[in-house]
Amino acid sequence: MKDHLPDRLDLYAAAEAGRVIRGRIPLVSLTRVLPLTVSGEGELEVVLELGRGQEGTRYLAGSIKGMLELQCQRCLESMDYPLDVRFRLGLVQDPDDVQYLTDRYEPLIVTAEPALLAEVLADEVxxxxxxxxxxxDTGNCRGVTADYHAPDSAQRDNPFAVLEQLKQKL
Ligand SMILES: [Zn+2]
Incomplete structure (x- = not known):
């Protein structure tokens, strides 16, 4: 049975305990991802594995899977985008300590515990x-058919116009 992820997690304690957490998170929780999607509906499947590596690094590894609806930049229609993110993050409290991480880890600077999982996951997405x-598949892309038109200059000059349109759809 898969539950929702906890909103917050004490990452260092979970790494010490070697916890594995599986759960779902609603896409709407990833507020910084939403402006890039056409629809905020749906959930992502998340697996988090926390532990301590041989070199003593506390890490947060895992995966994020799900389907996003993005806007095709050729035809401006929506398109399904399968998300399959894998990550392996070394926990550091002090940005100066990033240099001690091996290449196996991307740094995750933990500024506050318990950490907001939605923020960590939004970064990875x-x-x-x-x-x-x-x-x-160009067959799905209206941009290659006769009704193709280049974005007009107003849209090019004002990227926020596109965001406004997205908001209205949501
Ligand atoms: Zn398209």
Whole structure:
């Protein structure tokens, strides 16, 4: 049975205890990801494995899976984007300690405990999203058909106009 993730988690204590946490998180909880999606509906499946590596590093590893609906930047229609993020983060409290992490870990600077999991997960999702998502199958992309039109200059000059449109759809 899969439950919702806890909102907050004491990362260092969970790493000491070697906890494995599986759960779901609603997409709407990832507030910084939402402006990049067409729909905030749905949930992501999350697995978190916390522990202590051989070199003593406390780590947070895991995966995030689910389906996002992004806006194709060629035809501006929505497109399904399967999310499959894997990460391995070394916990550090002091930014100066990042240099001691081995290459096996990306740094996660833990500024407050218990940490807000939605913030940690949002960072990992944002790192993997394409800057300009495009339909892979051009058959689904209206951008290659006759009604293609280049974005007008008003849209180019004002990226917030697109965000406004998204908000209205939500
Ligand atoms: Zn398209």
């Amino acid at each position: 944002l790192l993997t999203l394409p800057i300009a998502p495009l339909h892979e």
